[in-house]
Amino acid sequence: MTLGLFSWLLLPCCLGLLTHEIPGAQAGSVPSAAKTLVWGPGLEANIVLPARFFYIQAVDSSGKNLTTSPGEKTFEVKIVSPAEQFTRIWIQVLDRHDGSFLVRYRMYATYTDLHIHILLKNKHVAKSPFILKGTVYHEGCDCPQPNGAVWETHMHCPRSFPQIDRDLSRYATVDLDLNSREIPQRFGQRQSLCHYTVKDNKVYVKTFGEHVGFRIFMDAILLSLTRKVKLPDLEFFVNLGDWPLEKRKPTEKIHPIFSWCGSNNTRDIVMPTYDLTESVLETMGRVSLDMMSVQANTGPPWPDKNATAFWRGRDSRQERLELVKLSRSHPNMLDAAFTNFFFFKHDESLYGPLVKHVSFFDFFKYKYQINIDGTVAAYRMPYLLAGDSVVLKQDSAYYEHFYSELRPWEHYIPIRADLGDLLERIKWARDHDEEARKIALAGQQFARNHLMGDSIFCYYYKLFEGYARLQVTEPKVRKDMVLVEQPADDLFPCYCHRKRAKDEL
Template identity: 85%
Template sequence: MSLRLFSWLLPLLLYLNLFFRRELAAAEAGPIPSAAKTLVWGPGLETDIVLPARFFYIQAVDSSGRNLTTSPGEKTFEVKIVSAVEEFTRIWIQVLDRQDGSFLVRYRMYATYRDIHIHVLLKNKHVAKSPFILKGPVYHEGCDCPESSGSVWEANMHCPQAFPQIDRDLALYASVDPDRNAQEIPQRFGQRQSLCHYTVKDNKVYVQTFGEHVGFRIFMDSILLSLSRKVRLPDIEFFVNLGDWPLEKRKPTENIHPIFSWCGSNNTRDIVMPTYDLTESVLETMGRVSLDMMSVQANTGPPWPEKNATAFWRGRDSRQERLELVKLSRAHPNMIDAAFTNFFFFKHDESLYGPLVKHVSFFDFFKYKYQINIDGTVAAYRLPYLLVGDSVVLKQDSSYYEHFYNELQPWEHYIPIRADLRDLLEKIQWARDHDEEVKKIALAGQQFARNNLMGDKIFCYYYKLFQEYAKLQVTEPKIREGMEHVEQPSDDLFPCYCHRMKPKDEL
């Protein structure tokens, strides 16, 4: 070969080598998202949906219109949020890769701005209908600017028409008498239990506590104040149980009292609310908590085929069945990895069921395909976070329930196991033998959590509960003697000016 011919061929060969390497890398990386075809939607793109952390979704779609089902890369999409009329915006943004071709974008506003523009970019190209424009004042979580019409607020929030659990709980009460309850409930429960007696009047919150351990009042105070900043609440008077166990054990035919609790049971008549844990995670998302329904979605472990096919559990010794689980794990370590991180209730048995193991990050739970959910003192409040991950839940049959349990279907959203765990090994083996079917159950549980347990639905649930309960009242809610006003937190650094507030007439 002549030198001239070689000098001509060499650049061509180098170019072809580079071209094929790029093509091979692109093929290995999978389909490439299309800026025009990719979908963007969600409540965080609507002005009137005020949440502690607003959020929306991106579904990557390729040029042929097919949804991507694997991650195109954590940094694929860039999101910028600016105000058209203000130079600086104090907004914290996170783009969370859900590893299934979709992304969850969340942002927390620390001040109120006008005319926000949300730019969603793919390699500097606008995605879908970007920029998305939120017109008018866009209020942050601390802004006290309630919508006066509950029906308008519910429509803006896209709240469900009804929540079956609320209907079930309130069906036990033909009417509610605040005057009678104010006398009888403290007499019946106030000495041995910890309670809060709340009145909401003219959208202001008042409270009186009963009992010794009332620290958990902060969770109820916080959700009431947050909700009252967003929508005008009905005048309402009610009692909240601050303990773990539901209280009202009388039969419906007897003189039952309405008690709001974070957990219900088949043997009690309490009115169930979202748990304090889930409530706080909503209020403090991107704040002081790290475990919330959004952060879990970006930390679901390796892809399904690469997960460890062992059933996993960590926790404390708050129930006899948890001791049995650890015993099972020792006898069958190839099937179950279960251990205690803390001893409190059965300290005398620590030598039998210890030693304690180090705390495991909740996100690391999802390195395992099978998550065991066993009651603690009452229902195990981790279930929402387990469901929204990328593993299947083996849930213990239980008489305790949270506000959403009755909407879950066994074998559709989770794998049921007996209360005494007698069939646990059998169910784990079944799961190993039916991998594709189990993966579908895991995905259905995940979708249920995504649809029903995010912050917008939690606010809707509380509002609907208060609204429906208020309709049952036959005497006027009152600010009782001994009640204190729960004031809204001050926001002197970033005050907001509510467009719904009519300015006072000048003298």
């Protein structure tokens, strides 16, 4: 038995407020198996993600949320299928050090009637065991839900995303035949592009340009989506470069180009970055930095963090040189240094020496994290927000897909593009420790609620769905397009038992 939909949607928001705004149980309180709360998408059979996840909020016998960790090994999680002698599932219980835990698990085969046991000193927690009834598909299973509306309901996707609405509002219609001729002529010679068609839920592609290696990220998310849900037929172009491309004004003829980064001076349609996309697809796989692992590696408690602003990176922008220069002049306020020189090698003697690479998780030993543009937006922003430090974000013309929902002084501390007020902002944060702490927590809660894997899949689907509605000509598999094959899943094949869409409504 799982939590009802209404409870599931309310809990993440409300628990965030409860944990941080209402005086909770004091350190040393003991969690109660009966009172402790469990919720999340990983308790629902129909939500298929590369790594499924759910949350545990430790609550004491008086009903108060614990706000400090009761211990990393407090809760034990076992996942079994009674129909199988062995279950090939990797489970991790991540202590978020605020009284809550994030449990993630990756399935390497498809099972029937999964039982999720959550134990506290051998006692079942909340409504454990949670039973995921029916077939529970693993990430590699090619078994799309035929009805997109049903899939959206299962995923609890929001009705809309502000950035998608804004990006698509520039187009009354999309003429695919025209675009297939004009976009390669405009951009195909000097830029790296992918021309995709999704037809009958199969993915086809043609590439333009020399540097098309980043195509692997777009291929991967499209294949993953089409294993989960039937996409509408659509045809579109993806920019594989850093910089957004469409510089024409809305009053001129603009072409729909999908990019991982947007800017105030361009009209590209923005997707989640390739970095965030890969971290979702490869969670508990080949990546070590993802939105879940960050939450368990947020450094020491706030009072014990170093009250210095911190930054590490490469020399991909002039302001980064200025940042390192500023750090030299004010080492008591700012610790900024380069780990690599690439763009300004002739200045290495001025801004070096290079320092050793620092593990991203060690960033959170510091209270203040500086987010400053690289070639475009700095793609570490989601992970910085998810930590337990306050982000000082440079004012920028570049943005990621979620920036429009962030509010300065609520989710981050703004700094001027030229960094002219950076020292002043650091001083403000030091002088207003409680306010800075609240901003850090609000940014963290935003990341937890909006930047996890389920939200990223919803964003891509809603984007493709909205774009498909604008098409006024039929998507076609064009000349020289090739089929992007689904990866082989021979070791643990699955058998798709989907009902027809009308049977599920």
